[in-house]
Amino acid sequence: GAGVSQSPSNKVTEKGKDVELRCDPISGHTALYWYRQSLGQGLEFLIYFQGNSAPDKSGLPSDRFSAERTGGSVSTLTIQRTQQEDSAVYLCASSLAVSGPYNEQFFGPGTRLTVL
Amino acid sequence: TQLLEQSPQFLSIQEGENLTVYCNSSSVFSSLQWYRQEPGEGPVLLVTVVTGGEVKKLKRLTFQFGDARKDSSLHITAAQPGDTGLYLCAGHWNSGGSNYKLTFGKGTLLTVNP
Numbered sequence: 001g002a003g004v005s006q007s008p009s010n011k012v013t014e015k016g017k018d019v020e021l022r023c024d025p026i027s028g029h030t031a032l033y034w035y036r037q038s039l040g041q042g043l044e045f046l047i048y049f050q051g052n053s054a055p056d057k058s059g060l061p062s063d064r065f066s067a068e069r070t071g072g073s074v075s076t077l078t079i080q081r082t083q084q085e086d087s088a089v090y091l092c093a094s095s096l097a098v099s100g101p102y103n104e105q106f107f108g109p110g111t112r113l114t115v116l
Numbered sequence: 117t118q119l120l121e122q123s124p125q126f127l128s129i130q131e132g133e134n135l136t137v138y139c140n141s142s143s144v145f146s147s148l149q150w151y152r153q154e155p156g157e158g159p160v161l162l163v164t165v166v167t168g169g170e171v172k173k174l175k176r177l178t179f180q181f182g183d184a185r186k187d188s189s190l191h192i193t194a195a196q197p198g199d200t201g202l203y204l205c206a207g208h209w210n211s212g213g214s215n216y217k218l219t220f221g222k223g224t225l226l227t228v229n230p
Contacts, residue, residue, distance in 0.1 A: 043220040044220075048217070101208055103208075104161050107158025107159050109156060
């Protein structure tokens with residue numbers, strides 16, 4: 001498809017387990033973003049990539065969270081030793097460029113993570 | 117940290133009514149965007165406003181950016197059930213080279229009843 005895709009769409013895991021979330025951005029988009037959306041909390045910025053490098057990781061909540069991007073395309077967000085407070089919808093977005101006020105981010109449908 | 121306050125948080129109205137959603141900040145944004153999100157999907161961009169006092173229209177939706185670029189509003193005329201969804205405002209600012217980062221409000225959940 002032409003849009004941003006994410007997998008899995010839903011993930012239920014037990015506390016303490018590791019999870020890996022995947023994002024396939026729109027082809028040709030150099031910038032990729034990860035956000036977390038908790039109930040009633042809006043979207044929280046986690047990290048962004050320009051190509052394969054992540055100039056800003058300041059939004060990652062703890063060192064249990066990491067992300068990588070390979071080939072300037074697919075990105076994975078890994079959460080180690082999951083906690084119940086990690087339960088949320090994780091959204092990925094991509095854009096053609098990073099800067100500029102009209103920069104439009106295209107979002108995927110998200111991965112709903114539930115930690116039991 | 118720049119914060120965006122959206123109000124109201126929830127809004128339930130009848131088809132045909134008008135409504136306004138507000139987005140306010142203590143910071144000056146270089147631009148502000150409005151998104152709409154439906155259940156199980158990611159947000160979709162509706163509009164970007166850049167200039168203070170700017171007004172943009174998208175069919176029955178009217179978006180306004182405050183003169184000081186610290187606030188914005190979304191007005192829907194004659195709401196339809198298809199307008200139901202979560203409306204999010206998001207701001208860009210240009211300090212420290214962080215012009216890529218979007219700060220989102222918590223959203224307004226709109227329900228339009230037939």
